[in-house]
Amino acid sequence: MSTRRQLVLGILGGGQLARMLALAAAPLGVKSLVVDSAADACAGQVAPLVVADWTDYDALEHFARQVDVVTFDFENVPAETAHWLAERVAVFPAPRALAVAQDRLAEKTLFRECGLQTPDFKAIDTRQDLDLALAAIGAPAILKTRRLGYDGKGQFRIKSLADADAAWAALGAQAEAHGLILEAFVPFDRELSVIAVRSRDGEFRTWPLTQNWHTDGVLSLSLAPAPDIAGLQERATGLARTLAEKLDYVGVFALELFVKNGELLGNEMAPRVHNSGHWTIEGALTSQFENHVRAVLGMPLGDTSARGLSAMFNWIGELPDAAPVLEAVDAHWHDYGKQPRVGRKVGHATVCAPDADQLIERLSGVARALGRDQQAYPAVGKLMEKQ
Template sequence: MSASRQPVLGILGGGQLARMLALAAAPLGVNALVVDSAADACAGQVAPLVKADWTDYAALEDFARKVDVVTFDFENVPAETAQWLAERVAVFPNPRALAVAQDRLAEKTLFRECGLATPEFMAVDDRAGLDRALAVVGAPAILKTRRLGYDGKGQFRLKTMADADAAWAALGAQAAKHGLILEAFVPFQRELSVLAVRGRGGDFRTWPLTRNWHVDGVLSMSLAPAPDIDTLQPRATELARTLAERLDYVGVFALELFVQEGELLGNEMAPRVHNSGHWTIEGAHTSQFENHVRAVLGLPLGDTGARGLSAMFNWIGELPGPAPVLRGVDAHWHDYGKPARAGRKVGHATVCAPDAATLAQRLEALGKALGREAQVAPTVEALRRG
């Protein structure tokens, strides 16, 4: 990297995460260059965008020459593409970490190797294999594609053994392509995530645990710091550190967790900045996006402490009118610049407060103003219970 020019961060994928990475990079004097197969990817509204497929090696060769380091907007970039680029330019997180996170079977196996308990699971390769797995795992259970699933996609919930045929009809065609995994359904009490960052020199930090609520497999709201997590934070930090060191990970990642009878169970790992960490933009001393840029470029990491309490609304399908949010105290609006579409993440809002009572009051008022009382109710209840 020449001292006479600004460093350039290459981002594979041009969605809202790339958009927010580019926005976080600019104040650090870092330019961004994005690659996506869609010419209208929303990150292209804030950074130069190269339209190219993941196997367009001529375009990727030119991209590699223009950037100082490469990172990811989402985990479904082919590991082969990441490895090809890693032979030409620094790539963080490394292709091995990406490959493990792309395969639910490899991911769950790694969790157990690192001391993180998981729901029972078993690989499924054919219809008979589903019956064998059900005999071991039992029902209720969830049949998932091992690869390419996110936000509830590529999943079928089996309430009883009798649902095996319907599950196979829904996902069986994916078995030969990507493999399937059957996971026991967990009657968890809470869903949490720990956002962590590891620098190129090994410096490691976590943000406070975040409590999450999902609707139809898609994140609806997040609350941070999660209430009543004093005993869980050290364990979550220890597990995240073990994973990061095992993978020689550089950058931000999210470890999604279930809480069952006071114990943490591993659900998934996202090798990138994560939806449940969007609250850090206004609610932490250093956002997940800024710290990811710092980490992959070898800059010192920033403080991951919370400034107070924060709650994040996810906008799915279409954006509500921003006025009720913008009238709020310490409330922040994010429009991703994406056309409305059913099931699509199109924006978020974050509300901050110095204490739980104030945040509950602000959320309740905002829920009424937006006509989203049901969305905010679980978060308000959690705040008031403490």
């Protein structure tokens, strides 16, 4: 009797996204092999882990020979490493998409080419560039590194022109190595994200728009489907499709959006599964993780419809007591197996319900039990106001 060879998914990066990809791959009969420079990378708890640096080409050569396709856990894998691997094994999304998403200037330029408006921006390489850009854009504005920034890192908010010196002191040293970008501050009405997936043969799907709230630059709460979107779903889907086709993208990606006066503005693109899509594990017919595995391995895509309403809480720094969440109806707990650390994403929980009234009731109970009432946990209060 012949035996079927098991497909192997190679994942660059061993954080919680790799962990959830591996968990989604297993029911599809797909093995996972993870590469990370940290021996304690949390994905190593659920899949074999190769401990290697991104420039350890001997280890990467061995890795490439063991897998059918390579994908990413996070976007800061060097583009050079992605290109090197692409000469030896299929890599999705393509290294070009990774390179664009690694550079905020290239990303914003691409957005505008695709018809997605953005806040005003200027490239910054020198202190004089910053003064000229502030004169053109004005304050408030945000000075950001062009590369290697996420979850609010690598950013300095300039509230007035008097903050220019402090901003340059904080980030100016990175201007020569990676470049900076100044972006106009947008007093947006709300933050949304569209999670999209495109297959190898060009099939394209999106999940319902998700509304997001951040605390100190880190996602704290997501609600899906977002309420009161009034035609924004179709617009966001069209923009995401244009972006995906322009990049010949394969896999899941997130497009982060601001809404201002009913119009969409592009904030960032993440060329990977995304924190604001974690609700899809329990709240959608097919999760973002399963569909990413399907897409990069050439399998048919699954239905991205929502089962009802879902709210996802991020746990930052340390995990709270799980019991109040687990006692709630249709609530789901995810411990990433990480050691507590200030600012670190260590887990999340998702609460699902068939309608808004039941979701609010379940969330209110969880928030009270955790001691995170509307005053202590503002995102919950904002959620209540939106319903």
